Amino acid sequence: xxxxxxxxxxxxxxxxxxxxxxxxxxxxxxxxxxxxxxxxxxxxxxxxxxxxxxxxxxxxxxxxxxxxxxxxxxxxxxxxxxxxxxxxxxxxxxxxxxxxxxxxxxxxxxxxxxxxxxxxxxxxxxxxxxxxxxxxxxxxxxxx
Numbered sequence: 001x002x003x004x005x006x007x008x009x010x011x012x013x014x015x016x017x018x019x020x021x022x023x024x025x026x027x028x029x030x031x032x033x034x035x036x037x038x039x040x041x042x043x044x045x046x047x048x049x050x051x052x053x054x055x056x057x058x059x060x061x062x063x064x065x066x067x068x069x070x071x072x073x074x075x076x077x078x079x080x081x082x083x084x085x086x087x088x089x090x091x092x093x094x095x096x097x098x099x100x101x102x103x104x105x106x107x108x109x110x111x112x113x114x115x116x117x118x119x120x121x122x123x124x125x126x127x128x129x130x131x132x133x134x135x136x137x138x139x140x141x142x143x144x
Contacts, residue, residue: 006042006052007034013050013057016042063092087116106135 005022007015007030015034019026027039042050042057049060058068059075066075079096082088087100101111102118109118120133124140131140 004042004044004046005030005039006046006050006057007031007036008038008040008052009034009036011037011051011053013042013046013048013052015048016046063090065092065095086113106133108135108138 002018002020005017005019005027006013007017014036017030017039030036031039038052040052046057047060051058051060056073058073062075063077065078067078069076077090077097082097088097089100090096091098101116104111105118106120108121110121111117112119120140121138122140125131130143132143134141
């Protein structure tokens with residue numbers, strides 16, 4: 001069975017290899033070739049840039065303010081993620097979650113808090129044709 005192996009130098013995963021039951025001799029050759037500290041079996045989701053603390057692999061720290069949670073094996077933000085079902089992004093400078101709003105496609109469109117997207121002032125016709133929004137006429141133009 002194929003397994004992931006992490007090549008680690010200074011506690012950082014510098015490369016990954018996939019092997020089918022490699023020998024210790026082969027793993028030592030890889031270690032020497034990379035001038036690395038370890039070649040260890042890794043998690044399936046381990047990637048280059050992850051760290052190894054001597055006991056387990058950690059994903060790349062998403063932000064400098066986030067701390068390791070040994071119980072969940074995840075990085076925790078200093079402020080809990082809002083649980084209101086809306087989309088948020090972390091703001092490291094202000095140390096808080098900011099509501100994610102996608103870019104506004106047209107000046108006349110209105111943001112819907114219900115589904116988290118921009119909506120045109122008139123609904124898109126549902127007759128099977130292809131339409132393009134016309135911001136000048138504030139209407140849907142039938143594609144020719």
